Amino acid sequence: MEQVLYQLPDGWKWLKLGDVCSKVTDGSHNPPRAVEGGLPMLSSRNVQDNGLLWENFRLIPEDAFENEHKRTRITEGDVLLTIVGTIGRSCVIRGLDRLFTLQRSVAVLSPEQLISEFLCYQLKAPFIQEYFSNNAKGSAQKGIYLNQLKSTYLVCPPIVEQKRIVKKLDALLTRTDAVIKHLQENLTLANALYASELNEIFPSDANIEALSNKDGWISLSDVCTFENGDRGKNYPSKSAFVVEGIPVVSAGNLGERYIEHKGLNYIAQDRYDLLRSGRIKIGDILFCLRGSLGKVAISKDIDEGVIASSLVIVRPKENILAEYAYKYLKSSLCHQFISYYNNGAAQPNLSAKSLGKFMLPLPSIEQQKEIIEGLDKKYQLNQNLIGALSSKIDSLQDLKASILDAAFKGEL
Secondary structure (H helix, E strand, O other), X not given: OOOOOOOOOOOOEEEEHHHHEEEEEEOEOOOOOOOOOOEEEEOHHHEEOOEEOOOOOEEXXXXXXXXXXXXXXXXXXXXXXXXXXXXXXXXXXXXXXXXXXXXXXXXXXXXOOOOHHHHHHHHOXXXXXXXXXXXXXXXXXXXXXXXXHHOOEEEEOOHHHHHHHHHHHHHHHHHHHHHHHHHHHHHHHHHHHHHXXXXXXXXXXXXXXXXXXXXXXXXXXXXXXXXXXXXXXXXXXXXXXXXXXXXXXXXXXXXXXXXXXXXXXEEOHHHHHHOOOOEEOOOOEEEEOEOOOOOEEEOOOOOOEEEOOOEEEEEEOOOOOHHHHHHHHOOHHHHHHHHHXXXXXOOOEOOHXXXXXXXXXXXXXXXXXXXXXXXXXXXXXXXXXXXXXXHHHHHHHHHHHHHHXXXXXXXX
């Protein structure tokens, strides 16, 4: 019996994806070892809506490639669809001039009753994207299983109508995408604008090894104290968390400028009293030493809290303002020092002792206030610009969704 998601024009029908494709398969579930000189195995990150991205992919031995290629055997006109992680990106293979195979995160579809471009566009339509979102399974990383994918209902108009719709969508979406790309380029420039303002104060082109001898420059340990969390037996585990109490701040709670309360964990007062270090005060700067290395925020309204083991409290002394120190810790210069002192391999990490060696210029308190005021004004103007550009991009993305929605209802 034909599934009806909504009423279609005469001559159109609903069919399952598995019934309109001669091939519905995915890539390797057990990728072969990577080698330096081999043949390409792509993953979902290489499949973009505008085609394949030929960078950051695995090379596998030729004998392993032959075995994997039997499974996917990608040919001209196939449609690739990302089905693990970021689900729902799709592209059509045209002008195939390079053999490749795939990891399990990408499905290969060979349409028979649908034009490849029509199928590709339809996979981006809101009702299909919603279906993928509702039916993705998995805990660590969600994915669409092949049986679920084959059961996806698609709109199937006559071929002549498919060609007309593809031509119309090509014209409309090409123009829309061009405007979006232009806005995104402006957004990239806007995001870099404030960083350039910080660079005026904290120059990132400096020779960091020579800064210790430069007049007016001091080490962070000269103007701040550092306090690690209590990493002993009293450190609170998940079992110690309560619904209300003293906040435990982790890297995930470090917002753009201040600590974000959403997602905070809490411990009871008696557990807090056992801790020997890592207690937060208002005006403290929290800096991440491991994992999200370099993430930073100010404690604006938490005067009684505790830090997770991955953080360190940077407590400004009298000769530096917290906002000035925070802006330094957000600068490209600071990130140069992070790269210089980073002693992590698999997981980037830094010690509080190394953080204390970071060099920065130290003007007077009055000059710091002027710098903070000037940077804050520029930051707000920059945020307003970013907000306006982001809003325009969102509106155009909504327009694209509306166009696709209309196309597959026979209203285009």
